[in-house]
Each structure stands twice: as C-alpha cells, then as structure tokens.
Amino acid sequence: MFDKLSTKLLNITIASLCRTKQLEKAEAAIIDGIRLGILPDVVTYNTLITGYCRFVGFDAGYSILHRMKQAGVNPDVVTYNSLMAGANRESSLFQCFDLLEEMLNMEIVPDLWSYNTLMHCFFRSGKPDEAYRVFHKIILQSISPCQTTYNTLINGLCRNGYISNALSLFRNLQSYGYNPEIVTYNILINRLFKSGEFRSAMKLFDELRDSSFVPNAITYTTVMKYCFRRKYFNKGLEFFFEMKSRGYTYDAFAYCTVVGALLKSGRIQDANKCMSDMIKNGYELDVVSYNTFINLYCKEGRLEDAYQLLDTVEKEGLEFDKYTHTILIDGLCKAGNIDGAKRHLNYMKMMGFDCLVALNCFINGLCEVGQIDYALKIFQSMDVKDSFTYSSLIQNLCRARRFHEASKLLLSCIRAGMRILRSDQRAIVNGLNLSGFRNDAAKLAMEIQTANKTYLFGLFDISKEDVSFCELWSARVGSRSYVESIGEELTNGCP
C-alpha cells in the first residue's frame, strides 16, 4: 500500500483513521507500512496516543508510549501534551502531574499547550489558585497566551464559582482588542445558565446573535436545554427547528436534549417521533443516545425492550454507564417491580458505579408502595445523600403523617448544608400545626431559621485550600477583595 510513499503519507492515513475512531485499521496500516520498510515516527505514535486516549482511555494511550520507546522513537512535547489531555479527560490531576514530572526529567520543555492543559486540570479539580499559578508561569516565561488559554481561564473561573470575574475578564479582553470566539460565548452562556442566571445567559445569547458571530450547534443545544428546564417548551423547540433548518443537527446531541425534555414533561409520543427522526438521519449512536432510548422504553412501560437493547448493545462491546442503570432502576420502580430494582441496584453496586441517584429512585419507589420503614433503613445505610434523598423521605413521611420524623430529617438536611424545597419545609410546619403540635411547629420554624442562617455564614468561610489563592491575590491587589478583582487583574497582567 505504501510502496513508494513516505512516512508523511502514512501519518496522514493514520491521522484520518484515528480521527474516525478506526484504531484497529490504523494499527494494521502501521504493520503494513513496517512490512514495506516505512517506519512509524514520533508523529505516527503521537497520533495513535491521541486516538487511544480519546476513544479507549488514558491507560491505552500510555501503553503506546512504552511501545514507541521500545521501537527507539523518542517522545516529544506533543506526546506528553496528548497524554496529559488524556489524563485530564479522566480527571486525573495526579497522572497529569506525573506526566509533567516525567517530561521534565526527560528534559522535554513544556509549551503553551502543556500549560493550558495543566491549568484546565487544576480548574477541574477545584483548585483555582493553582490554576492561576500556571497562568502566571505562562506570563512570567513571556509566552503569549492564546485564545484557548483565555477560554480555559474563563471556563475555569466560572466552574469554581467566579462567574462575575470571568465576565469582567471577558469584557476586559474585548476592550483590549482580543476578539472573543464563539467558544468563549458558549462557555459563558452555558455557565450563566448553570448558575441559574437565565436572563443574563439569554442576554449574552442575544448579544452573540447581534454580533458578527453565528451561534453553532453547541450554542443552540445549550440554550435549548435551559429553556426546557425553565419549562419554556415552545421556545426550546423553536430553537431546535432553527438549528435543524441551519443544518446544525449533525449529531445526536440536540435530539437527546429534546427527547429528554419531552419525556420529563410526559410527551411520550412526541419523544418517540423525535427518536424515529433521529434514527432516520443515521447518526452514530453512543452511550447517551442509547440511554435516551432506554429511558423512552421505560417511560412507555416497555421494560423488556429496554433490557433487550441493553443486551444487544453490550454484546457489541459498548459499555453502559451509571445513567443507564439508574434509568432502568427507576423504570423498574415506577413499574412497581421493587425486587427487580433491588437486584439491579446490587448489580450496579457490584460494578462499582456511583449509585446515589439510583438509590434515590429506589427510596422513592419503596415509599410509593408503602414501604417507608424499609426506605428509612436504606437512607441510614447511605454514605452520601443529597437534597433529593431527604426530599423524597420528607414528603412521604408527611403523607404518612409522621411529621416529627420528617422534622428531624429536615433539620439534619439543612445542617448538612443542603437546600430543600420551601414547600417541603412548609408541609412539615403546617402538618405539625394541624395535628395539634403547635409548640413543636413554632420550635421547628425557629430552628429552620437558625439552621439556615448558620448555613449561610458557613458559605462565607474560606477553606484552607483557598488560602494560597487569597494570599496570592492580596499580595497583588492590596486591600481589595481578591474575588472582586480577578477579572481586571488577569487582564492587566496580560501582555
């Protein structure tokens, strides 16, 4: 095949195969090449590493590093950047560090992309101070940050709760002549929605539409999702049709958003039609698309079809995730099959999945069939609980008129720093009142107030981990609050 062709052409072939997930064919092409005397070089291996990290996992990518070393090909900065990106995808800060150390030991000098990835990794691990140190290092080494550096900063600041600072950085960059990219807009729109700032997010979306940029598939999917969450179904669907008409529905993402929303609102027939439309388009289905299908089947009461699909797809070698199992456990509970749900839950635990949501579904299912005491037993055995866990039990305890138990749960929930629906709080106080326990009701109302206040104060406590970040900022911005000045400061520090 590569008779008279060079390694460069081999690399083009490998790149194209790896991009399209055809790793086995890429391996075969390398073997063909070797037979013809064309030896793979560092670029070949780097491409392979990227493909394996992306489609199989970090370990698979890392094993290529050994292979290339054995073949006498020395890794370069791109090799390590690809591996660090792979570690980052699996949220492994330690692996990222190890790789950085390894490359330094080999006297390979990190470049801007190494730092971008490292910064991203720190932000993802909830360490904004360390991430910022990496940004500092970029500036101190007189490396010019690129758009991705700023996008990573903006995204990371938002992710760690500094949205207003990210916004001011964004505005300052604009005034410094850095034109934002569509990605920057997408990051900010998504993060504003995520933090509940619906109007600000929509305002930025309008600004984007008025600018010279055109929203892309990612923008539309994001905006749609949050319209649905706010129950603006028609508005969400309008965006879906708009993106369809622009040819942006080239993958299953938007369909999964729409179907998810339709199923949540009980529009099962519409969801079914939408999935058929998706199938007609012939997109490649991944775990999320299959999960959406399984969810549809469960909501239609077709549990057998759901399990059949699970079986077929698993036999094809695709691995399902915690969503799949949670959807099935919820489906079983809703169908009243508590024993089946329990069995599936045990399987899920055995497989090592995070079972929090599935346990919440199970607790809810148990309450629905009147087994509140069993549900309470499960609750007590749970290491991790969230507001859903408490809420389910509180509502069902109220329904069973067990207000004192509900009140105990409510207080422990608030004290654990979790928010709980006001309607749940009112239900207990009113329940106690109406059952003649007026003193207890008044006492509970007071305790709720105190617990809420304590929680709010708790929010302003700066944890030990943040100290170095605070020190860094107070050193740079004097007496001003470090939180207030991040956006400006970062921009002023830029070349």
Add this chain to the structure above:
DNA sequence: GTAGGGTTAG
C-alpha cells in the same frame, strides 16, 4: 496536542 453542547431521581 488544548477550551465549549446531549441522557437519570422529587
């Protein structure tokens, strides 16, 4: 080689 979108429970 880097950054941004989809699926679960009240």
